[in-house]
Amino acid sequence: MAQVALEPGAYPPKHKLQPVQGTDGLWRLSEVRHRAYSGVYVRTSGIGATKRECQADWDAKFEKNRYKGSVIAYALDDEPQFSLSDRMSAVFDWFMLEQEQRVAKGKLKAQSLRDYRNAIYRTDSTRASASAIKLGSELGNLSIGEVGKPRVLNGYLKAVARHSPSMAARHHLILSAVFGALTLEGLFDDSPMRLVPNPYDVGGQQRALNGNERAQLVSLVVSSPLKPKDSAYLLPFTLAVLGTGVRPSEALAFRWSDCPDLDDVAVDRAVLHVCGTVVRLDGQKPFRQDHRKRGASYFLVLPTWLTRELRAWKQLCAPTDPADLMFKHRGKVIDPDNPGYCLSRVRKDTGLAWVNWGNLRDTVATEVTGKTGDSKRASAQLGHSEGSSMATRHYIDRNGYVRKAVDNADVLEILFPGQTDGKVPILAVLLRADGL
Incomplete structure (x- = not known):
């Protein structure tokens, strides 16, 4: 009958570890067979003046012998930190x-x-x-x-x-x-x-806003229950995310210097540099960091309607420092959680209660993919590295450098969330009416 294989590195059965006292008075455990972590069988002996000393001597030699021929042994011998019953x-x-x-x-x-x-x-x-x-x-x-x-x-x-x-x-x-x-x-x-x-x-999870839903969202933002001083940035911010597909934290990091074309009314489609993120670390106030959440910085060609909206917003803000952020809350960097809080208040108990900022990003990706039939163009628009070489065109910036900009502006013109053709900016009419 074949012997049952012993577990590698395991302690032998207790009935085999019974020291015997010899005629010389010493206690011995002679060549107890066990298995090393490497899988080979070894034998270990022990000797001592007392039964306890003999057992201790055998244990010490056993620890040495069971690691013979195995580099991985120490890892196999580690006891797990948790058990299946732990919470x-x-x-x-x-x-x-x-x-x-x-x-x-x-x-x-x-x-x-x-x-x-x-x-x-x-x-x-x-x-x-x-x-x-x-x-x-x-x-x-x-x-x-x-x-x-x-x-x-x-x-x-x-x-x-x-x-x-x-x-x-x-x-x-x-x-x-x-x-x-x-x-x-x-x-x-x-x-x-x-x-x-x-x-x-999994397919079916992405949900884009259709034309009516986009217009409804803007109407909800315009009629926001939030105080104007707390949410004045929300409308241009919403339009910026909808017209670019960038992450909310990246939109919060836009500076006026990232879009110098806004100063030239002859430019119909401004180029925007997406190059930062607003973050808030534990115990710190929110701040702008000079890199995106993921991926390298990149340039986007804005659709005509968004160029007009941001140009109107700049005229209303009248910034004195090009390094100022486009969107501020009471003159300070906006907490990255604030747009989500504002949006939850705006859409509460409405037909758009399901809308999050990610849905605006999905809307841009869906529109670009649907109109062009090329998902990599959408990836380029969203700043993904796998689409970085798609849908680009060269242009010369204000410093004379040749840049590559992702250009899906023709497709994104349709995302204008108003009833007109976008020639009259929403911001220019509404914010002036509020005296902001």
Whole structure:
């Protein structure tokens, strides 16, 4: 009958570890067979003046012998930090500590850390939505074993995606990292997240605004319940995001110097440099950083209607410093959470309650792809590296440098969210009427 294979690196059965006292008075454990981490079988002996000393001598030699011939042995011998019965809340806390260490080492941006924290934990902010979906609240009280099933994880992410595809995508990212780490610790043979699709990548999640919805959104912004001093920037900001498809944090970073063509009324389609992001780190006030959230800076050709809107906005703002930001809140850098808060107030209890800033980005991508039949042109418009060489044209900037600018302006002319052809700027009429 074949012998049962012993587990690599495992302790032999206790009944085989019984020291025997010899005629010389010494205690011995003679050549107990066990298996090293490398898979080969070895034998270990021990000797001592007492039974306890003999056992200790054998244990010391066993520790040495079971690592013979194996480089990976020490990793295999590590005890997992968690068990399947531990709560997910402990795992999320551990994950955040790991990310904090990555930030300290310069391997993760502080803004990403803040995004992770906001996705997991509730905040004390008065602007925080009580209905916001947080990983810690939804899954924190469940055990690793209860959550760590593809069917459970897939069902959870689908449910989140019905409320917010972008939030579901962030939860997918965190859960993939968490269960990947737990799998490497030995709790799973294969990560339960491996086959779970990202809901944001599944067809049908992208939702663009049609012409009526775009006009309705602008009407809601115009009739905003917010105080004019708190939301004066919201209308031109909305138009800028709708006409470019940039991320809200990138639009907040626009400076007047990034679009010098606004000063020349002979220019129908201004060129805008997308080159910064507004962020707010823990314990700090919001500030502009000189790089985008992802990807290199790039230039965009604005549609005619947006050129007119931003030109009217500049005339109303009358900036004295070209380095000033286009959009400010009470003369200061706008908190990156503020546009989302304002939009939630504007669309509340309306037919556009589903609209987020990401939908304006989706609108631009959908329009460009639909009209040109080339998704890479849309990627170029949104600043993705895979589309960086598409839809570009050369122009000479004010300093005489030859630049490449993404030019989908012909397609984007149709996005003008008004009832006219865009020759009379919305801003010029409405903001002057309000005396702003």
